[in-house]
Amino acid sequence: MSDVRGYGQQARQADWLEPAQLHLLRHFTWYPYRAMRTVLRSSYVNSLLVFVPVGLAAGALGWADQAVFLLNLLAIVPLAYWIALLLGDVAAQTGQVPAGLLKATLGNTVELAVGIIALRQGRIRIVQSTLVGSVLCYSLLVLGSSILFASYNVEKLVFDQLLTGIMSSLMIVVSIALIIPAIMSFTSSSESVTTDRDMLTMSHGTAIILFILFVVYLRFQHKTHACLFQNVPGDGSSGNSHDVAEDEPPAPTRRRLWAAGGILIASILSIFGCASYLIDSIDGSAKALHVSPAFLGLVLIPLAGNAAKYAALIAISRQRQIDVVIRTVIGTILHVTLLITPLLVLLGWILQQPMTLDFDSFVAIVFFTAIMVMIYLIQDGQTNYFEGAMLMGTTCGYCNAETLMQVTFLVCIRCYSTIDCFNRLWKVVAWCHVADQEDSNNNQEDQGGS
Template structure:
């Protein structure tokens, strides 16, 4: 007697489980294993800071510790998102999408390291718009004559990014063009920065409403726009299965809380060691804040974006643009408003060189992606531009740009 063939329902269940297992196994064996190994640096980093070890060790250990901690925060957010609605999960990702920049910015603000706050945030934008975008295009298009991607949503996001970037540079140009005898400049810059921060913070919620409500169909029409909800995950939920059966929302919430606490501790010791490290090693604080901390702190996130680019270049580009928007619309306003509340002279008046490279990076990124076509050579050019900027920051001495009130 021949065995009855399995039903289509059973086949789909087996296929869903197999797809989920293969995807998660691949992630664990290819990247997560090495990132998780860096968790050993967390107790070393905290001990180095608490026991006042040499600045080089404090900086190195805590910088390495931030990598797995940031990756754990991202994983916990994704796990929590599976137990939340579309809008709630979207808000959660938007608010905590760049935890390294947010926590380091707040910690540096509390320690009165205002130039470090500005440097880390601008450096992260440079990484997103030049280094990682270039690496993604190079990796995805090295074997293609032309690399094409959808430009409908990309152009909307890049246009918004350009307008917001212009708003951020207005206080700097106001300071640059002011008369040297203007005795009220510091006060005026604070007022302009505070008003700009409030407006940008309000625009962040408008952007969320646009992205998650009124124009959600633009993003939902493209599956790669939300990679956390892959086809296998949707099928698994349809069948009553959990796409992450080993972790529920309680464990994810606990992991998020513990990882955030570790990030706060490591960031506190990391920022506290910058002055001594710059003095003992002869390295400018601007180079540490603009290049080293953003590039290394988000290493796991950047590797994931670049690794996904050959199959999901649309998602990689949108993820990078979304990261820039989160920094400009959320994190910059938050640190300025917190400085206002803490009576700290935190303004949007940046060093002119940093402002120039920031604005150029945004313009170049917009130019590269505006037509929906690129090639690996343009990716190499973006990476080369970032390297040139990094070398210039390395050889350039620090320009203290804190406005005293």
């Protein structure tokens, strides 16, 4: 019985993927998901569960900010994995569109939790950095490493160009819509309240449009053009139908669904608790590391929150199922940009927080160029390991650029402080010299008068 239960859980390893993509996977071998079960359900991930109570206790007891941040950062890794694992059991019992909506929201629980908590505290830059960091990790690091592992010993990999082109076009439209407020803020010379009000109005309008576009995208994916998501070229896809049918897992029982739902709710609440202490300790940790809090939101939080998904996609890519990887990466980026981002903007509207799409100029440039680089490399329907290495190199370049900006800022602050000290010292010396001159003149006048 335990074997059946374990095998059913194994088959749900890919349930953060789109329903149509799961249908496609049944035309392939289930070996990648057995590999994911070996990797992700092993002691490496489960051992991190010990950090969940430790991280919550550290935050409640008021430990040092660095310890609280690190412990809760490690705690969200297994929690995010178990949410993705259990979400499949729950979403499988709903319709295609509700399942897609569930996976788009709860599949990005870390971004949603960090965004909501930071938004309630008015930490707008952290919200924006976390969202952009998630997009960067998927578009550059995850896709690049997956392509590298999938094609390191082959000349090229070929994937479906039609659907990839459609989804890439949608990403271009969304990325342009997201950076228009930042461009408007950058080119505006006014700092008046009217400009801020206009920025809020534009951001709210853009969020509503993106949310409507997400609803249309769900209908396009699951209703009107579902056939596009069910046609993937692959090697030997038609020869294993009998084997695949034998390997498909049994449907979950009602008791297991209730258990999955309960554990799912507990995991979500735990992520919100860890995210709360994570945000509370981010300032002290950033000060200790000599970086900005936005940098931690741009790099570390997205990496930890999606680490299990990254490992799973790399496991799939090693079986050369690059179509599934590319569509999953693009689908996740669209979920973040079409649903999570506008949802947080509208939530800020409700909470009376100035949550806008006015990203920092560096973050906006990084976001747009990352999307453009990814689309340019996959637009021809084929790829190789060198393109994967370029994507990973672009990630390192962006991180180094951000680090260089932080170091430059610190050096400038320290240089300014040193120069300011010299200026103050020079003013004191000059004042003393002037005082001595005045005393000398007064003495001479007194002597002349006598």
